Amino acid sequence: MKKPGLGTDADLYLQRGVSARKPDVQRAIANIDPGLFPGAFCKAIPDYLAGSPEHCVLMHSDGAGTKSSLAYVQYCRTGDARVFRDIAQDSLVMNLDDLLCVGATGPFLVSNTIGRNLKRIPGEAIKALIEGYEMFADKLAPYGVDLRPCGGETADLGDLVRTIIADSCITVRMRRDEFIDASKVKPGHVIVGMASAGQATYEDKLNSGAGTNGFTALRHSLFGAEVKAEFPESFAPEISDVAYLGSHRPDDPLPGCSMTLIEACLCPTRTYAPIVLRILASCRPAISAIFHNTGGGQTKCLGFGSDVHYVKENLMPLPPLFAHVRTVSGMKDRELLQVFNMGHRVEVVCDPGVADEVIGVARSFEVDAQIIGRVESGSGRSLTIAFDGSRLEFVAD
Amino acid sequence: MKKPGLGTDADLYLQRGVSARKPDVQRAIANIDPGLFPGAFCKAIPDYLAGSPEHCVLMHSDGAGTKSSLAYVQYCRTGDARVFRDIAQDSLVMNLDDLLCVGATGPFLVSNTIGRNLKRIPGEAIKALIEGYEMFADKLAPYGVDLRPCGGETADLGDLVRTIIADSCITVRMRRDEFIDASKVKPGHVIVGMASAGQATYEDKLNSGAGTNGFTALRHSLFGAEVKAEFPESFAPEISDVAYLGSHRPDDPLPGCSMTLIEACLCPTRTYAPIVLRILASCRPAISAIFHNTGGGQTKCLGFGSDVHYVKENLMPLPPLFAHVRTVSGMKDRELLQVFNMGHRVEVVCDPGVADEVIGVARSFEVDAQIIGRVESGSGRSLTIAFDGSRLEFVAD
Numbered sequence: 002m003k004k005p006g007l008g009t010d011a012d013l014y015l016q017r018g019v020s021a022r023k024p025d026v027q028r029a030i031a032n033i034d035p036g037l038f039p040g041a042f043c044k045a046i047p048d049y050l051a052g053s054p055e056h057c058v059l060m061h062s063d064g065a066g067t068k069s070s071l072a073y074v075q076y077c078r079t080g081d082a083r084v085f086r087d088i089a090q091d092s093l094v095m096n097l098d099d100l101l102c103v104g105a106t107g108p109f110l111v112s113n114t115i116g117r118n119l120k121r122i123p124g125e126a127i128k129a130l131i132e133g134y135e136m137f138a139d140k141l142a143p144y145g146v147d148l149r150p151c152g153g154e155t156a157d158l159g160d161l162v163r164t165i166i167a168d169s170c171i172t173v174r175m176r177r178d179e180f181i182d183a184s185k186v187k188p189g190h191v192i193v194g195m196a197s198a199g200q201a202t203y204e205d206k207l208n209s210g211a212g213t214n215g216f217t218a219l220r221h222s223l224f225g226a227e228v229k230a231e232f233p234e235s236f237a238p239e240i241s242d243v244a245y246l247g248s249h250r251p252d253d254p255l256p257g258c259s260m261t262l263i264e265a266c267l268c269p270t271r272t273y274a275p276i277v278l279r280i281l282a283s284c285r286p287a288i289s290a291i292f293h294n295t296g297g298g299q300t301k302c303l304g305f306g307s308d309v310h311y312v313k314e315n316l317m318p319l320p321p322l323f324a325h326v327r328t329v330s331g332m333k334d335r336e337l338l339q340v341f342n343m344g345h346r347v348e349v350v351c352d353p354g355v356a357d358e359v360i361g362v363a364r365s366f367e368v369d370a371q372i373i374g375r376v377e378s379g380s381g382r383s384l385t386i387a388f389d390g391s392r393l394e395f396v397a398d
Numbered sequence: 399m400k401k402p403g404l405g406t407d408a409d410l411y412l413q414r415g416v417s418a419r420k421p422d423v424q425r426a427i428a429n430i431d432p433g434l435f436p437g438a439f440c441k442a443i444p445d446y447l448a449g450s451p452e453h454c455v456l457m458h459s460d461g462a463g464t465k466s467s468l469a470y471v472q473y474c475r476t477g478d479a480r481v482f483r484d485i486a487q488d489s490l491v492m493n494l495d496d497l498l499c500v501g502a503t504g505p506f507l508v509s510n511t512i513g514r515n516l517k518r519i520p521g522e523a524i525k526a527l528i529e530g531y532e533m534f535a536d537k538l539a540p541y542g543v544d545l546r547p548c549g550g551e552t553a554d555l556g557d558l559v560r561t562i563i564a565d566s567c568i569t570v571r572m573r574r575d576e577f578i579d580a581s582k583v584k585p586g587h588v589i590v591g592m593a594s595a596g597q598a599t600y601e602d603k604l605n606s607g608a609g610t611n612g613f614t615a616l617r618h619s620l621f622g623a624e625v626k627a628e629f630p631e632s633f634a635p636e637i638s639d640v641a642y643l644g645s646h647r648p649d650d651p652l653p654g655c656s657m658t659l660i661e662a663c664l665c666p667t668r669t670y671a672p673i674v675l676r677i678l679a680s681c682r683p684a685i686s687a688i689f690h691n692t693g694g695g696q697t698k699c700l701g702f703g704s705d706v707h708y709v710k711e712n713l714m715p716l717p718p719l720f721a722h723v724r725t726v727s728g729m730k731d732r733e734l735l736q737v738f739n740m741g742h743r744v745e746v747v748c749d750p751g752v753a754d755e756v757i758g759v760a761r762s763f764e765v766d767a768q769i770i771g772r773v774e775s776g777s778g779r780s781l782t783i784a785f786d787g788s789r790l791e792f793v794a795d
Contacts, residue, residue, distance in 0.1 A: 018516040018556030025521025026552045029528050033547070044549040049505040050455070050571040051448035058447070060509040060548035060569055067557045108446040112457040114511065114565050119415045120636040124422025131426050150430070151457035152441040155423045158563065159415030159634035160464045160614065166558050168511050170567035172457055174447040217557060237556035238631075239517040 014340070016243045019217045024398075037177070040184030040305060042102035042291065048174060057177050059105060063095035064114075064168030067216045068267070070235045073121070073164040074228060075263055078251065082129040087269035088167050089113075089133025091213045093148070094270040095295065096171040098347065101277040102291040104181040105173045107146060111138070113153035116166040120159055121234060127155055130167055144203055144275035163234050183290035186306035186350055186376055190289050192313065193359045194345035194373035195273055198320035201368045203275050209258065209265035210320040214295050215340040216266075222330035223247040223262055247329060257321035265322045271368075273347045279362050280349060287352040289376075294346050299338040302348065303384050303397045310379030314387040315372060317344040334388055339395075350376060411737070413640045416614045421795075434574070437581030437702060439499040439688065445571060454574050456502060460492035461511075461565030464613045465664070467632045470518065470561040471625060472660055475648065479526040484666035485564050486510075486530025488610045490545070491667040492692065493568040495744065498674040499688040501578040502570045504543060508535070510550035513563040517556055518631060524552055527564060541600055541672035560631050576678075580687035583703035583747055583773055587686050589710065590756045591742035591770035592670055595717035598765045600672050606655065606662035607717040611692050612737040613663075619727035620644040620659055644726060654718035662719045668765075670744045676759050677746060684749040686773075691743050696735040699745065700781050700794045707776030711784040712769060714741040731785055736792075747773060 020026075036044040037057050048056040065072075065088045072084045097109060113134055115127060131153075138148035198210030211219075221236070221244055228235070229245035236244040251263035258265060277291065294301045302311050319327070323341050326332070337343065349359050356372055363370035382397035417423075433441040434454050445453040462469075462485045469481045494506060510531055512524060528550075535545035595607030608616075618633075618641055625632070626642035633641040648660035655662060674688065691698045699708050716724070720738050723729070734740065746756050753769055760767035779794035 015516075019554040020516055023552065023554070026524055029521055029525035029552075033528070033532070033549070036549070046507070046546060046548055048448075049507060049544070049546050050569070051445075051450070051453075053448070056448075058507060058548070058569075060507055060567065062509045062511040062549075062551045062567060064511065064513075064551075064553065066553060067555055070557050110443070110446060110455060110457055110569070112459045112567050114459040114461065114567070116461075116563060116565075118634060118636070119412075119417055120634065124426055127423055128426035131430070135430070147446070149443060149446050151443055151455070152430070152433075152459075154459045154461075155420065155426075156461065156463060157416040157420070157614075158464055159637060160467050160617075160632065161560055161563050163558055163560065163634075166513060166555065166563070168513075168565060170457065170459060170509050170511070172447070172455075172507070172569040217554075220557075234635075235557065237515060237517065237560075239515070240556060 013243060014218060017217050017221055017240050018237055038180060038182045038184065042183045042305065043099055045103065045180060050174065055176055056174055057180065058174045059100060060170060060172045061096045061100055062168065062170045064166065065091040066213055068213050069165050069167050071216065071220050071266055074232050074235050075267060076126060077232065082125040084267060085126050085129040086133030086136060087267060089130050090137045090269040092167045092169040093134065093137055094272045095213050096169050097274055098272055098293045100171060100173055101274060102293050104179050104281055104285060105175045106278055106281060107173060109148050110151050110172040111148055112151045112170045114168040115153065115155040116158040116162045117155065118159040118162050118164055119157045122165045126165065141274060145278055146274040179285065181288055181291060183305040186290035186309055188309060188376050188378040190350045190376045191353050191356050191372045192374040192376065193349045193351060193356055193370055194317055195276065195347045195363050196317055196369035197271055197342050197344060197346040199369060201271065202366045208271050209260060209268040209322045210342065210344060211266050211268045211322055212342050212346055213270045214298065218332065218340050219266055219326060221245055221247065222326060222332065223249050224251060225249060255321055256325055271346065276363050276366050276368060280359055284351060284355045284358060287355040288349060290350040292348040294342045294348065297339060298341050299343050299386060300384060300395050303382050303395055306382060308379055309382055310377040311374060311384040312377055313374035315374060316388065317369065317371060317373065320344050334391065335393055338386055338388065338393065345373065410640060411615060414614050414618055414637050415634055435577060435579045435581065439580045439702065440496055442500065442577060447571065452573055453571055454577065455571050456497060457567060457569045458493045458497055459565065459567040461563065462488040463610055465610050466562050466564050468613065468617055468663055471629050471632050472664060473523060474629065479522040481664060482523050482526040483530030483533060484664060486527050487534045487666040489564045489566045490531065490534055491669045492610050493566050494671055495669055495690045497568060497570055498671060499690050501576050501678055501682060502572045503675055503678060504570060506545050507548050507569040508545055509548045509567045511565040512550065512552040513555040513559045514552065515556040515559050515561055516554045519562045523562065537600065538671060542675055543671040576682065578685055578688060580702040583687035583706060585706060585773050585775040587747045587773045588750045588753050588769045589771040589773065590746045590748060590753055590767055591714055592673065592744045592760050593714055593766035594668055594739050594741060594743040596766060598668065599763045605668050606657060606665040606719045607739065607741060608663055608665045608719055609739050609743055610667045611695065615727065615729065615737050616663060616723060618642055618644065619723060619729065620646050621648060622646055652718055653722055668743065673760050673763050673765060677756050681748060681752045681755060684752040685746060687747040689745040691739045691745065694736060695738050696740050696783060697781060697792050700779055700792055703779060705776055706779055707774040708771060708781040709774055710771035712771060713785065714766065714768060714770065717741055731788065732790055735783055735785065735790065742770065
């Protein structure tokens, strides 16, 4: 039999081995029980653990994705394993901030799964990664974010893993009557966006806003032949003809920013947990949805609600990293908006009457926030984004 | 900087990129909080979810390891994606049966994480894998094994994953006074082993006993140049000189068995959940430990207890798969015993007075069981295994 899936594809993202919407995965899970709140941002199931009819439980799995491949490159270049501490944060925040979207406030129980190629990843890298989990939990504790590490597994999987893969799972229990069900997102509500770039009071360095999504596009459109030649283990040989097509070296400066390109790419994914916990404490009944703009970027909201038209006419300024990718990648604005967070990674959809309070909480943590749009009544699910003088229209599948 | 970890190693297993004892990982986690029961088979933490002082919670992560690489080979050869259903079982049982060892009885909440190379793994494989999770849960439900799928994540990670990786996480809550703490394993108790091969009443086909551990050794000592040439994506290029050194083709018959070699290797990991749940219901107070012989194989017990000497003088017959590996691999008995389950994968350490009952429960499910050894008082932790006329001695690090 011919080996599967080796055909050619028109789309560069797909050519690089990433299916942005994963339609085949969507079909694969089409018949799976959707849980207590079908169409919510995360799946919740009855409280099988403690048996309370008033509670529900969520388990959420995700990881740092191919960002760890770039961390590996930087580790080899600098010899500094601490780069993997930030990968631990990436892996955690991809779960934690999704769970914030349904109103979960913790405690958050964390398990981690590390797969490594022992020939490439020595113990000091694993140590840094595991330290990263603990340090991130310690850093957030003063803000009421209760992360409880429950152990994990580190497996030597060189025949499967080219370098290192860092996944996490979080379990949380919450009251059903506090669950924020994005399937019921309300027309008339406004969308408050919270900046992905900058430096929050709970962060110890400036953040480029990179996040964890879009790293296949990011790496291969920024970096070029030098990285490709020196680190063939950092990409799939099947995509060699579309790998590292950029013109940059890792230490090139990011225009408009004090960071190098690779530093900007490797900024850890910001968590919004300290902010969202405080917002939930005071404004929960006035919030109809919270979106975490991960896979799908600015179009994430299209997966939620019925008969709604999202209008985003007032996006935040484009952070230098995404502005530069826009300049050099050849990606169209439409694609950029579907891949990257483009400046704000969390959206609180709320009654206009609490928008100022929501914005105020974010700003009290020195995270910029503003009303970036609104939810209107519509037919099906659609989205309009005003971007750099153009209006882009998106419709849900 | 020189890239890390590319030196040469004496040990073939290490040369193939697997550190059997993972000393660097042990050091990396040395300072991590050990939870409520230090030295137990699984880490338990206080019931942060529901806040009951009488309960504890466990999260457990593991996966199918490099067995999925061999499943990929078989999928390409046959075109039948159903081979991935069994990989889902492997991934689940690596967690479920570990949790049985501390006396957890469920409900077991399951999350799965799939990482794939989209260029190699199409949607039908993902579908089969996700179906496998659901089917396994359905199959065990009549036996009181309550597995609750909570969703998961499928990520396109070709730059990290050569083919496909299938990990799972299980969360369970249990009473603290029912926790089986292997650190207190009792001298005077006997060790009942339960066969890994055969066909249990709750299984629909004969099982070779393969399990999920030792697959790097298994694949590379059985299969040869044909697999290597046709499926270079199934092994790490860094280990090319020690990859697929066997003499077999996948469809060669396994001597003493009706299966082909690759079929025998790909038998799904048997769960002992139906058996152990019944044993726990009637014999729990008489059980001082349960061991799941995964990484470390027959020496797994060496990680548990204080001042104990394990004596295993009556192992079960060696299943044909391991007998053949012993013949063709060039691995010494000492190494085989440290890598493979060698015939029984779960050990119940119990008062001699209940051994017959424990054995009887296993046999009622048509899983062979017998007293394979005993626990004596000792100094530190040591293990004697009588194997094929020799006595092998092992001492804990």
